[in-house]
Amino acid sequence: MLTATRRFEFSAAHRYWRDDWSQAENQRVFGKCISPYGHGHNYTLDVTITGTLDPRTGMVMNMTELKALVNEVLEEFDHKHLNEDTPYFKDQLPTTENLVRVLWQLIAAHLPTVARLAHLRIYEQPDLWADYDGAEETTFARAYSFAAAHRLHAPALSAEENRAVYGKCNNPNGHGHNYTLEVSVTGPHDPATGMVIDLEAMDRSVRAVLDQLDFCHLDHEVAAFADKPSTAENIVVYLWDELAPRFEGRLSHLKLWETRKNVFTYTGPHSV
Template identity: 40%
Template sequence: MVLLTRKVEFSAAHSYRVPSWDEDKNREVFGLCSNPNGHGHDYLLEVTVKGHLNEKSGIVVNITDVDRVVKGIVLEELDGRFLNREHPFFIEHIPTTENIVAYIWNELKDRFEDCKLHKIILHENPFLLSQKGEGSMIQLTRKYHFSAAHRLHSDQLSDEENKEIFGKCNNPNGHGHNYILEVTVEGEVDPVTGMIINLAELDEIVDQTIIQKFDHKHLNLDTEEFNGLNPTAEVMSIVFWDLLQSRLPNLHKVGLWETAKNYFEYCGPTKE
């Protein structure tokens, strides 16, 4: 199988509200997103299809055919619309990122010829995305920023071995990064709220569990969690998973950008 991904952008407005709830409850659950006048986003949709290579043409499917199907749904139905007011599905279902990605998946999955829908990712903004593959579950990823220093040094290696393996990163005084932490949860969408998890709750858990503990800290010197550990990005990913798992039972993955070139992720011991 060969995978092919196309991207399409669209803009839309929406509001998160349950009509049967009063204003206080809507604001409690949805925060600023409950504004009845709505707010909007520039969405980025990634559509990945898969298929077998056609030996004569050297392609899996004509990209123009993929564009025709995707744009027929996205641009004609969603682009430039206030979703709650103008789209039949979202008049009945809150247009959360999760509900939008589920709707697009269901509309696209049987419309391709010579290939099959494999995965779609919907970016609502640079810090929030939702994803669906061929399974039934929806994934939601939230991104967080923190800054920290560390020294890469293993007590199980000699000083010479540490210098050889880690180079400048073995500097005795340490060095630092602007980390981007990605936390992905997975589950069924709540039929009332349209969410896998309340974003305010997720933000609070990550802030208390990770950001407050490690932001603007020297991991080797200031934190109990890395006492005796070499705080590589790989180790950090595992430590963060272990800290979050008890508070996020639907945790699917922890991703960590150490730099723009270095990305690490951990999905837990049962998903390796």
């Protein structure tokens, strides 16, 4: 499949609140997002289209045309209050998951017949986004960070082999990283909250797991790495095993950035 992606940006305010819930219930589920005055974001939207390559132009679709039609759609959202100024969030909350589906409908309806929408990703913040490809389910993702020391050293290998395999990472006194973990959860969204997952609960679950690693030495303080090397591959599998039971089968993938240059993705033991 050949795809083309163009990035867009717009800024908007919104508020999460359900009139049929108590203040306490709204607060528990939506946290700070319940402020009556609203708050705002710089949204980033990645629009991916696919279609047949036109041999005359060498394009699926002219990106200038895509830019114009998506900007026309976004005019209704840019510098607006999503709850108050658009018609789309009278009966549903303007969550990232609902917003990506609304934008899908609007953009898909505007596309010329030569192209079709393949994927939308919308970032509400650099560390919070939703993915949608027109199916029943939506993916919600959030990035978290933790800092830890470690030493790459395999008990099964000799001292010399360890030095040869791991190089600088085998330094006996250890070294450390700022790790970033992207957690993606896929499922139907709850019509009451407009969310695939309760955001506050997701934060609590992920932090509970990451706090056991944060500001620690992985090999000395985390039992799972006492007898196996704390490679990013082993860490991402460990994190999957810790997180998956907390997400009731909805964890779809984990992406662990060890540095800005090394990234490891795991989609669980049952996927190919």
